[in-house]
Amino acid sequence: MRADPIQRAIDEDLVRVLYAQDPIAFVSHWFSIVVLVAIYWAHMPSPHLFALCFGFYALANCGGLALWLWKRRHPDAVTPRTWVNLHALRGVLLYLAPGVSIWFAFQSQNTDLPLLHTVMLVTLAAGVFMSNGFDLLNFATAIPFLLLPAIALHFSEHTFDRTILAIVLAFFFCAINVYAVSYRKLFRRVVEARVDQQYLAESLAAQKLVAEEASLAKTRFFAAASHDLRQPLHAIGLLAASLNDGAAAPAQHAKTADHIVRNVEALNQLFNQVLDLARLESGVTQVIRLHFRLAELFERVGNQYRPQAAAKGLALRIAPTSMVAHGDPVLLERVLSNLLSNAVRYTEEGAIWMGLRRSGRRSGGYIEVRDSGIGIPLEEQERIFEEFYQVANPQRDARQGHGLGLPTVRRLVGLMGGELQVRSVPGRGSVFRFPVQAGDPDGIVSSLSDSAVGGASAEGRRVLCIDDDPSILEGLSSLLGRWGCIARGVPDEIQALRAVDEGFLPDAVLCDYQLANHRTGAEALSAVREALRHAGQPKVVTLLITGDMASPELEALAAQGIPVLHKPVTPARLRRTLESLWRQQGASSLQKVAAGNPDAAVPAGRDATVVGGHDYVP
Template sequence: MSSAGVAPRPWIAERLGITGGRRDAEHGQALVRLVLVPLFGIYIIVVLSFDGFNTIGEGLAVLAVIVYAPVSVVLFWHIVQRPGYFVWRRMLAMFGDYGAMTLAMAAGGMTMLPVYATLLWVTVGNGMRFGSRYLLAATCMALAAIAIATIFNAQWRAEPFVVVTLVLTTLIVPAYIDNLQRALRGALDEARAASQAKSNFLAQASHDLRQPIHAISLFTACLRDAGLGREERQMVENIDRSLHSVAGLFRSLLDIATLDSGKVEPKLAPVCVGDVIADVVRQYSEMAQWADVDLRAVPCGLVVRTDAALLSTMLQNIVSNALKYAPEAPVLIGCRRRGGRVAIEVHDRGPGIPEDHLGQVFDEFYQVRERGDRDVEGVGLGLSIVRRVGGLMGLEVGLRSTPGRGTSVVISGLEPCRNAAKPAVSATATAPSAVSGLRVLLIEDDEDVLLATATLLQKWGCVVEAQTGIPKTANAWDVMITDYDLGGRKTGADCILAVRKLVGRPIPAIIVTGHDETRVQRDLGDDTVPILAKPVRPAELRSVLTTEMVAAHH
């Protein structure tokens, strides 16, 4: 889905049958055959029975249709059991289709002329579903069917202009369809290229703009601890709040660009729902204070099989929307069992959504605005991201709202899991002394970010060794913090491997990145390494640092 709102969806090509032989196309053709063959057989039997089956050909036509019915079922079963691209299976089906229609047209006189409509439909269908080469093969088979039927059908031979019309139609219609398909393929290719270029631009722009925002955020945290006066501290809080808003915008753009790339693959594992909810509440606690919102969560010990990162992304967007659109109103998050599955519910007591907006709130860039409403930050991507991510994991997202009483968003369809979720290592990070004395290797190729991060860590009491690239000599580091893109075709994953080899032990590591976390996790191949998205909240960085050290000492 495009963040421009008009780029092509992948399913368009599949619906138009220009997928180059995907399972859906062959599966669809087999389903059509299951419906047409019985109808085709009923028509032939009814029409020919009026004449009493006077010729051997008529009897053979009826027999062929009766035999072909179970053959169609076998073909469908084979496609379901062994999906994929099998030329022999497609050609076998085509020969069966055209053979049955040829026999009917040859044996039934002018009464079988309507069968030609089915023949033309099948010809065009093969081309639409499987491509130009199959359309050419199908057109040749259709012409052969007309020729054979004319040879054995005296009534057709008596009407040469009818036969000529059939031949011309068989040539012109598929050729016209093929030209339309080629034009459509070209337009789709151009649209895909434009959509991909746009997605790449959004991803790169989001990454590049996060760098200075990340640095500003860290410098702001340093200022907060610099003994400022009341007025200066309030200005720092305002700057921090604005940075938080901008960071949310870039996170939404990056999420959309990542979803557009088609590379998001859920990694399902046992996850405690309560841990995910608690983490989201912690992340948005400061934003809730700014909005004067009582953000609470009902404790939940249920374990489900899901992707924790993607589920967290869904909840983040829902909670962010609730805080923006329902300020000064309580927000409650909880989960419950529904029909053997688990659902997560987010309820707010805000102004609610008018009924005429409910059908569009999941559209990209759509914002609920009424005349005279105050401006709300954001670009209207939150719920669109929620529904798209939910679709990747087979989850349903529903929304109920009553004007004046509030809005409820429900994520349903989570599969309960009996396996124990991976326990989270508890760590309190309320005081800088929790990481005081840590020897930190900091690797970051952006000098502003490097300086800001090092300054903040030093204010917390850490002993920092700052590097712009992978170090050459070992030192007694307790933990390493590295950016993902380090230049020179090196990444944070390469850096972690090199440093661990250098020190001869699995030193705890943290990756900080402006890229999609799923992509970085896939490249890293180690889900024990925390990945923090830029701009990182100082409290989050401190918490993860503490957690890593607690885990290392266990």
């Protein structure tokens, strides 16, 4: 994955080192030209060829200087690898002349010239090793041209002295190549270490920036949340104190009590919105996909907001659709509720439209919510997804919401695998849309409009409650008793197993997540399910209740599809969850019977999770 960045760094370093020594090399080669011309001056064989060879040498040296000047003035004219290749081409031209020119020494009558020329070539080869040894291409285009002609000519003389010199030159040629290999490996390791260090520094800087941004966002979040939580608490405190005024009329007391109730409702709504965001951030919110009629979901959500829209003189239009969707109806209902709530809040006249658009998709489409409200400026369209940020509420009036709806919507849509899109023009309204998958009509289990609470499925059900808090056990037993259930409360796993041994075979098991003696509700439920299986009661609804928001164990349970409710759990939420789980369990059993497998059991906590992981409020 990182080969290209490392190779580019090597090429960049090669360019710097290769071209940094070119001015010195230019002077050195002119010195070599002067020395060689001087030693051949008295015994110059083939003067025309000699002049041609050393003229070529001089021009190549000047060409090398021109390349250096071009690189200095236009460093970005070509890529680093191209600069390296051009430098290698310059080496071919530059070292060809001195290497081949040793032929003149063997044509001369002066027997000392071959030795003197060879010394000069060895000196140049040593310089090549120092300046070009860390690049294979530049080294390979210089050393062979310098030394191989001399080695071949010395061997061709067939004298003892020349043969020994040829052997020494061959040994020098091999040794310099071996050392160059080690030189290149060392150079590469140094560059890789530098790149790794630079990569680590950049990674740490990026992580530091992310941490600082997260810390700043957390600070802003808590500052805004603190403000919005303190406001109703402050009002409740003042209003509650006014109730002690004995001189106030009963009508005034009733009005004060009504204000207290409304502030408590606002506080509870804000508290639930903050908990929703915390659950989404912690990863414990489950996506439970079902096949359902999209029109039923539209009608269900539309019925909630028609009165509010009518009170403002707005038309709420819902486009008819026959599409069967495959998704999480509970999470989709939350998304649409938040979008419609915003549309009603920020639209003063005109209409609100909700419906499905295919938009060229063969399977599924896009759910859209349109309004003719105030609109959102382009520069604000990303900030509206920040917690507690509101475009048209600088005074932070709680009656206009708290700025948590759209951040929740974006996270929910992302959790379901989609992307929330927004188009808006100030003064002309906004459009929010997100994708939805098409479902299978044969996969529909039940209608979304079925009333889970109004049925009699809780009547006569046996429910085992496990919680180490006596007050919670008492409250659960009383609540379940009013629903017609037969409830039994126990403080721990041991007492739950004892109840099963005594013949109490429950239809549902409610268990707190954090129990005494360092036991968890997941462990207790697993033990109870195993005991019930041996007792002949394999099909039982299980439900975990917890106040924990970010436990890794809860994330694992959510991934397994085990139903989890997060405190505070309202009675309506608890009953709807139980009713839905029981109804889904019964529907699954009927499907298995219809398929010719009447003895098949429904896996607890998996097939029976319709809304169990959602903390759904009807």
